Amino acid sequence: MLGRGLGVLRQAIREQPRIFAVAVIGSVLFGSMVIVSAYVVGAVVGDVVVPAIARGEVGVGTLALAAVALFGISVLRVVGIFGRRLGAGYMQYRLQAAYRRRVTRRYLDLPLSWHHRNATGTLLSNANSDVEAAWYPIAPLPFAVGTLVMLVGAIVSLFATDWALALVGLAVFPALFALNVVYSRRMAPRQARAQRLRAEVSGIAHESFDGALVVKTMGREAQETARFAGRAGELRDALISVGRLRGVFDPLLETLPSLGTLAVLVVGAFRLRQGAISVTELVSVAFLFTVLAFPVRAIGWVLAELPRSVAGWDRVRRVLDATGEMPYGQKVLDPATPGPATLTFTDVHFSYPPAEAHEPGAQVLGEVGFTVPAGRTVALVGPTGAGKSTIASLAVRLVDPDSGVVELDGVDVRDLTAASLAGTVALVAQVPFVFDDTVRANVALDRAGIDDEAVWAALRLAEADGFVAALPEGLDTMVGERGTSLSGGQRQRLTLARALAGRPRLLVLDDATSAVDPRVEAAILAGLRASAGEPGVPAASILVVAYRRATIALADEVVYTEQGRVIARGTHTELLATVPGYVDLVTAYEQAEVDRAQERAYDDEVAQLPSGLEIEVDR
Amino acid sequence: MTNDERDARTETTWQTLRRGLALSPELRTGLAATLGLALVYMVGRVAVPVAVQQGIDRGIVGGLNLDVVWSVVAVTAAILVVTTACGYLMMRRLFTVSETALANVRTRAFRHVHDLSMLHQQSERRGSLVSRVTSDVDQITQFLQWGGVILLVNLGQLVVTTAVMLAYSWQLTLVVLVAFLPAVLVIRQLQRRLGAAYATVRQRTGTLLGAIGESVVGAPVIRAYGIAGRTARRLDEAIDNQRLAQQRAIRISIVGSSVGELAAGLALAGVVVLGVTLGVDGTLSIGQLTAFLFLVTLFIQPVQIATEVLNEAQNAIAGWRRVLDVLDVAPDVADPGEQGRDLPAGPLDIRFAGVRFAYPGGPPVLHDIDLEIPAKSRVAVVGETGSGKTTFAKLLTRLMDPSAGAVLLSGVPLAQVRFDSLRSRVVMVPQDGFLFDATVGDNVRFARPELTDEQLGAAFTELGLADWLDGLPAGLDTPVGERGEALSVGERQLVALARAYVADPDLLVLDEATSAVDPATEVRLQRTLDAVTRGRTTLAIAHRLSTAQAADEVIVVDRGRIVQRGPHDELVHDSDSVYGLLYASWLEQTR
Incomplete structure (x- = not known):
């Protein structure tokens, strides 16, 4: 010693x-x-x-x-x-x-x-x-x-x-x-x-x-x-x-x-x-x-x-002395093509490192492969714990796969420079993280080319302009320790605006509107679809983790996952026709309603039965 | 600034001490004996200078007499043995009594924070509440263990030393006191500045910790947005600001100890000049003069560290004051305790009588709510964000009290219900399914630790979650991590729901308790919950209208008022109503 x-x-x-x-x-x-x-x-x-x-x-x-x-x-x-x-x-x-x-x-x-x-x-x-x-x-x-x-x-x-x-x-x-x-x-x-x-x-x-x-x-x-x-x-x-x-x-x-x-x-x-x-x-x-x-x-x-x-x-x-940095590559995606980016997952495996070194890690994803074509919206659907958030993290390279490749416009994300990656993709996480700083700083994050006008535009798109304008000091309002002065929905919309302000070419939304009211969410999604300069042409490809039918309905394709595997890909209609697990998940509410209606009918019958008997006895 | 803070600032040190002693009477036990021991201990400090004087005057100068020297030394050594033992006993008593008392204060403050209303807990930064039971109390105990002893002993030492010096020569004592007087004045000034400097250090340390915290907790955002550079700049700035504040504080502290040192030099010089003059006059012996030189050095140490010790003392007092202030806040939603009533047995019915609610200083959130919900019914409360539906749930579970009116359960006003009756019969599942850093099983048996693994397993089966539980790496023994972060958000909600279910309440309040769970699981949960809670009252706050469809009755809240109530099938007929519009939007979302 x-x-x-x-x-x-x-x-x-x-x-x-x-x-x-x-x-x-x-x-x-x-x-x-x-x-x-x-x-x-x-x-x-x-x-x-x-x-x-x-x-x-x-x-x-x-x-x-x-x-x-x-x-x-x-x-x-x-x-x-x-x-x-x-x-x-x-x-x-x-x-x-x-x-x-x-x-x-x-x-x-x-x-x-x-x-x-x-x-x-x-x-x-x-x-x-x-x-x-x-x-x-x-x-x-x-x-x-x-x-x-x-x-x-x-x-x-x-x-x-x-x-x-x-x-x-x-x-x-x-x-x-x-x-x-x-x-x-x-x-x-x-x-x-x-x-x-x-x-x-x-x-x-x-x-x-x-x-x-x-x-x-x-x-x-x-x-x-x-x-x-x-x-x-x-x-x-x-x-x-x-x-x-x-x-x-x-x-x-x-x-x-x-x-x-x-x-x-x-x-x-x-x-x-x-x-x-x-x-x-x-x-x-x-x-x-x-x-x-x-x-x-x-x-x-x-x-x-x-x-x-x-x-x-x-x-x-x-x-x-800790090692295992994720070094960035040297490649830069061509800035001359500002259109939406293509995201491809090819045979991606991922496991979380084990708590003890000698134990095997828990495999979260296996053989995951799918594509988000340029300008398209793909919905990632699956039950709780299916690995959806992990896929979202891989897409923006928060983590690297054990094997397999994640590519943006055909380039392995590991070969991209940090700036090119951050300028191309944006993730809005499930749990919003807000810095102890002003609204402006939280949206702009000191990134080049994001002035107040761009901040307001992003806030508008995220349906956050209303509450921000009502804040005592507008953009200069401090949002406090981890954003505690805002409601959950407000925090989500603020982080959404942060993602939009960077004009990403691929937007990854990880159940990012769960704390937002359905009507507000619908407005946000409609805005996103029309966010490009020209009507009908989206500015970004979107990968969206979703439960809500309306969100799924906006998608061109659905990737359905269970327990870390892609079970099926296709349009919503195709999957509805072929994949029972998918049907259970997305029609859960309707199904519940049907069941309830049946139960009610049954209850009514049962309720009528004894009363009928009583009447008979009375006679 | 609240009134409390203003009062706290004007409160004097003595008032705080009195308040603290009133709260911890155990601090007084045996205080006289401890002080007595301290006094004896201090006598040991002046024993050596006195021995030097006696030895020189009677045994060395003017005829060597070894026998005298021997006996002086022997007596002094014996005194030192006694004073050392007294020192040990004094510290032992002091530390035992003070640590015991402060541990009690700590625990009481902890309990008190939990007893404060949710509103009060939320109005404080969580970190500052934690400080009340950690760093504030630590500051007091650390002070007592170091500075407190020094302060106590040195104050006594100053008194005893001054007494001995006065016995030798009042003139020289005056010289010493005059030499130290400017130092005392300067030190008082410096100590104030040092206090301010340390306050800056603390404040900048807080900022630094915040910045480090953001860089750790916000790591995914920092990486995803490529803003490591910006984050690093902010961190560097916070780190440097803290360092500069620390350096400023130490500069002031050094000036403080230097002043003491210079005063000692001045005193020594003064003592020699006047002492020799007095010695020549015959009013002072050589031994007495020598003893004086020793005594002056005894003066140095306390004065040298006085700025630091006084500053620490002030911090400790301030910490104590903050703890006392928290303890002084009367819980605004208080347990009626012994005088309270138990809820009547059996299913509970709900009544809101003229209930109004507004946050302190805010606009009204709920206006004049009059409402009766029969026992055993399953009710859904719906409305847009900010409509007041969550406030509704908080009033019903008495997390808050209404500004006007009353909430009654089975005819008993909530304010009269004892908390242990209320909390065992009424359970709420909040949206944020907070989990403790333990296993799944321990979290579920939070309210009922006596439940066995078999019983928990059975509960999961009843809820239809057996498959999910089996899928976990270690089943019930799976650790959930800090705040449950090893599980997904939806999974955390499942555990929180199971936790409420095994608590077996008669009124279950669900505040968007399944908002992050997939629809199939949610629907399944809903059905099993319906089955297992049959015969009890349930009230669910929902933004997924599937919950409303399944309920016996829907209560629609809009801008703080109940605008519609009735079964889903009836309400939905009026398509222009608030509910009709909500439902149309819901259909658009889900079909």
Whole structure:
């Protein structure tokens, strides 16, 4: 652990060598001044105070010199403090910033499949608390390095003063050092446990408050509180155990140098009688023990933070070393043909990576093949869990297939540049994602060539212009954390407008109007069909995941999937005639109505029967 | 800014402390003993300077006397052993009492947040509610474990040190105090600025976390729209802003400790100059003067970290205040508790009597609703987005209280019904089928943990979902992931429905509970639900009109009023009515 911890520190020094040098120089200056101050105090007592009192008169010159020396040392110590703390702080914050930048860059570069494998909370703490933990020991590091130098200097100066007093130092300083090491060793696991429990307590609170509606509607407040209280109790016990350890060591760390000072008094008095030392030296050494105690603790601070630092560093490295980027290709689709694009799936297989490395992944898609011809609308229909959203993700290359090819205008999407891909296709997801930004920024996303006019046009097409115009600041309205100030339908229409604003040549709608009223949806779809400049000629090909008959009716072709396979392709009428599963799905509502009508007829018959009997009996 | 916030800002530290102590009386238990131990512990700090003075004056200067030195050292060492032990006992008591009290506060605040009305929960950012029971309380405990002890011990140390110095020489004490006076004034100023600087750091850290969160949660959008560059720029800006704020804060903090250091240098110089003069006069011994130099260094440490500790103390107080403020909010939809009534046994009927509702400060959402729904009926509520139909469901389940009028179940006003009776008899399935990060089985038995896997399996079979369950990788033991995100949106709704079904309510309220499920499954679910909920009252908010067609009665809501009610077959006759138009559109969509 120590070796690895020092490795992390070495890395830090390699990255910020200059600022580290400044901090260490400051720290060494401070340490030297601590030693010097002890000797100056000793000299003041022994060489100024004692003779002055003995003579009964004040030597103004020496007195002034002593005062200036004492104050001068303070000034130099302040210089040292500035160098040390400023250097350490800047170094720590710069490293944090640099690594936050690198980690978040990886998030942007790594593929979605990697994101799927990692919980949101983990990724958040990788970029935040793990980076922080990795560089936490940097703050006390220069102080600790300076203290080490100071300790060596103190021992040397002690030997220069008197070997007997030096022996006291040799007993006390290593003991103090050892006590610090033991303290931090014992403390580290306790702190780690408290930290872990803090995260768990916070996790429970997050989840429980996120699900507050469910907790409330099912009256489970007491049980949720019990769950929370259990973990909060563990945290309390962990913090008490941290506190008890502190209670043992903090007073000891304070008492040890005091005992050293007392030992110096005894040994010093003895040596004084032998004539080996002077009062000056005795006072100097006694003072040295008093002022040295505090800086030694800095070494303990660094050691105490090392395990956390290593753990944080490992987690950060895991992100930085993660591979499997989805590299983009070099090809660009001809921008000269701005018409609708053709999408082709050929024998596409896809499985989600397994939770455990040795298990096989769950296959989601197999042998999927279909085409969305230029300018056509294809509806993707299938029961819940049939893999429709996965097909939508593959079409815009959020994920890559295990085998098989997805092509746009005959070019494998893996060969396209990022810009060409993003400029050609647009996906509107089932669950809308809204940035904590203005309406304008959410629609335009800073993409080139999308001015306010284009934003309004897209909003109009998505039937979102009405509610946006009614917002207090129109396009400049902030939509808040994950769009919480908007209704579900409004969020969907906003994300739809975002897709339309880029004038994509292929639009992929993944059940993107589920929270929109049927009438509004019909208007949106009609608008999409007529969105091209000329009537009758659509601007984009459309792949639409749909349940609603009206949506399906707009499609030129239907691709029907079940359990990750394409069961049938054809027009709506063809599939109705040939595919029983499709019939069940799309005529479910009509069927239900027919059944109900029959039931009602039957109920009526049954209802009439006993009444008839009763009448008979009455007669 | 709400009134609460304004009051909180003008509240003094002492008022907060008093409020906090009133809430956690356990903090007072044994407080006197703890303070007594702390006082003894502080005596240990001045023991060494006193020993130095005694040793020098009586055993070293003016004739060496080793016996005196020995006895002074022995007595001091004995004192140190006692004070060290007292230090241990003091901290042990302090940490045990304070951590226990704060854990209780944390749990109470957690419960209280759940007791607040849905409206209140939604008006706060979810993250800030979480902070009340996490970082705010953490701030207090962290302060108590570090700064609190330092503050306590150092305050005592200042007092004890000053007392000892006064005993030696009032003149020199005055010099020390005068030297530190400007430092105290400057530190007070700096501490205010440091507080502001740290507030900026916190605020920018919040922005940074938001930006990181968006880059993680919004990864599909960022990739699909090729806006990694824009996102990276925003992240970099947030990262740099945070760093600059941190650097500014540390600069102020360093100035604070430097001021303390300079004051110490000034005091030392002053003590030497005046001390020698006094020594020559014979009013001060060499040992006393030396002890003074030691005592001045005892002054440095507290003053050096004073800015940091005071700032931390202020943060801890502010955190405590925020926690107390949450606890002080009376739940506006409160459980009548012991005085409350139970719902009568058997199927429940519904009555809305002159119900009006408006969100605070908003226009009315529902106007004068008078409505009776007989027990055992199956009712669908339909209307366009924003018509008020979801508000209807929230009033019925008492997630909110009406602004005027009353909602009654089987003749009992909802406000009088005890929550455990209400929640066990009335269950709502919200549109967003929130799942906990556990297995499918654990989510379904959320309200009834005693149910066995067999019983859950049977419930899925009754709902006609056995095939779907069998298709899952590990059946009931399949983990659903954070918020259920390992399942599709439709599948989450199936689990949420099963969860409500096994809760076995007498009134089931469905708020677009199957909006993301495919039509065939929905129709199947509808039929099985009809069968299994026969004999109970069900009310379904629907935008798919298939639900309305299947209901005994349809209630049509438009702009906050009930405009039509009756069976589907009757309502649909009037093709110009609100329902007629909705249905025409629905047919157009589905046929």
